[in-house]
Amino acid sequence: MSQKDNGQKSSKTAMLAAFHRALAHLEFNSEIHGPDHLSRFFLPSFKRFILNFKFLRTMVKTKLKKVIPGMDELMIARTAFYDGLFKDALNNNFPQIVLLGAGYDTRVLRFSDLNNATKIIELDILSTQNNKKKCLEKADIRIPEHVTFASVDFNKESIPHVLEKAGYDRHLKTLFIWEGVTMYLEPASVDSTLEVVTRFSDSDSIIAFDYLVTIPAAEINNWYGVKEMLQIMKKQYGDEKFIFSIDEGKIGVFLDERGLKMIEHLDSRTLEEKFLTCKDGSLIGNMMAAYGIVTAMMK
Template sequence: MSHKDNNQKSSKTAMLAAFHRALANHEFNNNEIHGPDHLSRFFLPSFKRFILNFTFIRSLVKAKLKKIIPGMDELMIARTAFYDGLFKDALNNNFPQIVLLGAGYDTRILRFADLNNATRIIELDVLSTQNNKKKCLEKANIRIPEHVTLTSVDFNKESIPDVLEKAGYDRHLKTLFIWEGVTMYLEPASVDRTLEVVTRFSNSDSIIAFDYLVTIPSGEINNWYGVKEILQIMKKQYGDEKFIFSIDEGKIGIFLDERGLKMTEHFDSRTLEKKFLTRKDGSLIGNMMAAYGIVTAMMK
C-alpha cells in the first residue's frame, strides 16, 4: 500500500497484491492450497481481468512474474492464507472488534461476512486507495456490510488512536489488529506509534499480527531467494512506495519486548512454505521470497 500524501494515486503495490490473489484463485481454487480471493479481480484493470480468463496466458504471466520477482506469487498466497485464517478465527470466536491497519484491496469483510455475528470491523487506509476500492465495489454492485467502517489515514502523519476513535473504535473491547503488507513502507517511528495503539489504547487481551522484512547486509543479498529481484523491481516500477523498514534476522522477539509486546506466534519464509504452500503429497507449489516473516503478539 502507499503511505504518502492522501491526494496521490492509489497504491500500485496494493494493486499488485490484488492481481496475485486473483491469479491464485484461478490456479488453486481448491481445498489443497489455501489463499485464493475470488473477489480481488474486481479491483483490476479490464485488461488484467481479461488475462485471467485464459489458462495459456495465465501460464505465460506466471512464468514472467517468476523470472522478474521470484517467490512473490508464493509469498502472496501464503500471506493471504495466514491472515484469512486469523480473520476467520476471530469471527468464529466472536471477537467484538477487528481493525485492519492498511487494508488495501483486502476483501475479508466480504468473503467471510457470513461468519460475522456482531463483530465491529474498521478498515484504515490512505484516502486514494480507499476511494478506488469503494468505486470498484460499487461498479461490481457489491455493498460494504453495515458492520464495517472504512476510514482514511496517513500512517506517517496522523494519530492512529484519534482516527480510530472517530471511526467508532472502542479501546475497551478485545480487538484483533491485522497489519498486512504495511510495515516495510513506513518510517521506524511510524511503526512504533502504530504498535503503541495496542500497548496503550487497546484491551489487554487484544492481538496484533503483522508481517515484516528481514534486514539483509548488501553483500548477502544474492544469498536470499528473490530479494535482489524484488529490490530492483520496487526501485524501477514502484518508486513512490519504497522499502524503508526492516528487522534484524532473529531479533523479532527482542523488538517486540522492547515495545511492551510478547510474541505469541512467528513464521519465517520456510515455515510459511511448509504450512501454506505444501500439497497433500508433500511437494511445494514453489518457494516464496526469503527475508520475510509474520508475527502475532499481545501485551506483556
Template sequence: MRSILCSLAHEQGEIFMSKTSVEHQHSDTAEVAAGYRSVACKEYPETTIGADYLAEHFISTSHKFLIKFGFVRKLGIVKSRKFTPGGFKYVLARTAFFDQQLLNALGNGAKQLVILGAGFDTRAYRFAEQCSGCKIIELDIASTQNRKKECLLNAGIAIPKNLTFASINFNLESLQDVLREAGYDNALQTVFLWEGVSMYLQQSAAEATLQFVGACKNTESLLVFDYIATIADSEVDNYYGVKTWRETWARYRQAEPFKFTIDDSQIASYLEGMGLSIKSHLKEREIEERCLPQPGYK
C-alpha cells in the same frame, strides 16, 4: 504484555510498475496483490489460496480480461518469478494464513476487526457472516480507499453495516485519533490485520502503530502482521532473490519503496519494547509449507 501478535518474516515482491505516489493514485502494490489472488482463484479454486473470489473486482478491466486465459496466467506467474523470486507464492500463502488467523480470532471471541492499510482486502465481504457480530474498521490512504469503494459499487458488493471506512496517511496522521473518530473501542478484544503494509511506512509510523496495539486495554487482542527482515548490503547474496527484488524496486518502484525493516535477531526484545509478546513467528517458507496446497502446487 498487553497484547499478543503473530508475525511473519519475508521479502515481498510484485511486478506491475508505477512512479505515481499513493497520495495521488491508488496503491499499485495493493492492486498487484489482488491480481495474484485473482490468478490463484482461477488456477487453484479448490484450495485456501484460491479462496478470494472477489479479488478480480479490484484489478483493471484489461487484467481482468487477460487472466481468463490459462496461458496468460502462467506467463504472469513466470514473469513474477523472474522479477520478484518467491513473491507470488508468498503473497498467496500469506493471504491464506491471514484468513486462518482472522477466523481463529473470531472463534476465540474477537469483537472488533481493524484492518491497517486495508488496500483491496476482501475479508469483511468474504467473511461477512463470520464478522456479523464484530465491529469492523478499514483504514487506508484516501486514494486507495476511494478506489476500493468505487470497485465495490461497480461490482454490486454490499458494504456490511458494521464496517466503517477511515482514511489515513500513516506517515502523517495519528492512528489513535483516526480510530477514535471511526468508533474504535479500546476495551474490545480486537484482531488487527497489518498485511503487506509495514515495510512501506516510515520507521516512526510503523513503530507508532506497534505501540498503539501494544497499549490495547484488552489483553486478548491480537496483531497479525508481516515485515521485511533487515539485511546488510554485504549479506544480500546470501538470501534467495533479495538482490533481484532490490533491483526491481530500484528500477520500477520509486512510488512505493521499502522503508521499514526489523532485525530478526532482536525481534523479541524489540516487540517487547512496544508492549507486545510473540505468539507465533514464522518465516516465509514455513508459511508456504503450512498454507500452500500440497502436493501438486507449482
C-alpha cells in the same frame, strides 16, 4: 485525511497484491489457500482480460517467476495466514477487528457469513479506499453495515484519533491485522502504530503483522527472490519504497522493547511448510525469503 487526499495516489503495491490473489484463485490448488474470488473486481480491464485465459495466465506466471521469484508463493502464504486469523477471530466472536492498511482486502466480504456481531474498521489512505468503494459499487457488491472505512496517513496522522472517530472502542478485545504495510513506513511510524495496541487497546487484544528481514548488501544473493524484488520495486514502484526492516532473529527483542510479547512467529521456511505444501508433501514453490509474520499481544 478524513476530508481530503493530501495528493496521495492509490497504492500500486495494493493493486499488485490484488492481482496476485486473483491469479492464485484461478491457478493454484485451493486445498492450500483460501481463494479470493473478489480481488479481480479491483483490477484494470487489461489485467482482468489476462485472467480470463489460461495460456495468458501461464505466460504471466512464467514471467513473474523470472522477474520476482517467490512473490506468487509469498502472496498465497500471506493470504492464507491472515484468512485463517480473520476467520478464527470471527468464530471466536471477537467484538472488534481493525485492518491497518487494508488495501484491497476482501475478507469482510468473503467471510461475512461468519460475522455475528463483530465491528470491523478498515484503515488506509483515502485514494485507495475511494477506488476500492468505486470498484465494489461497479461490481454491485454492497459493503456490510458492520464495516467502517476510515482514511489515514500512517506516517503523519494519529491512529488512535482516526480510530476513535471511526467508532473504535479501546475497551473491547480487538484483532489488529497489519498486512503488507510495515516495510513502507518510517521506523517511528511503526512504533507509533504498535503503541495503539500497548496503550489504546484491551489487554487481550492481538496484533499480527508481516515484515522484511534486514539483509546486508554483501549477502543479498543468498536470499531467494530478494534482489529481484528490490530491483522491481525501485523500477516500477518508486513511490512506495521499502524503508523498514527488522534484523534477522531479533523479532522477539523488537517486540519486547515495545511492550509486546510474541504469540507466534513464522519465517519464510515455516510459511512454506504450513501454507505451500500439498497433500503429497510437495511444495507448489518456494516463496521469497527475508520475510516473516508475527502475532503478538501486550506483555
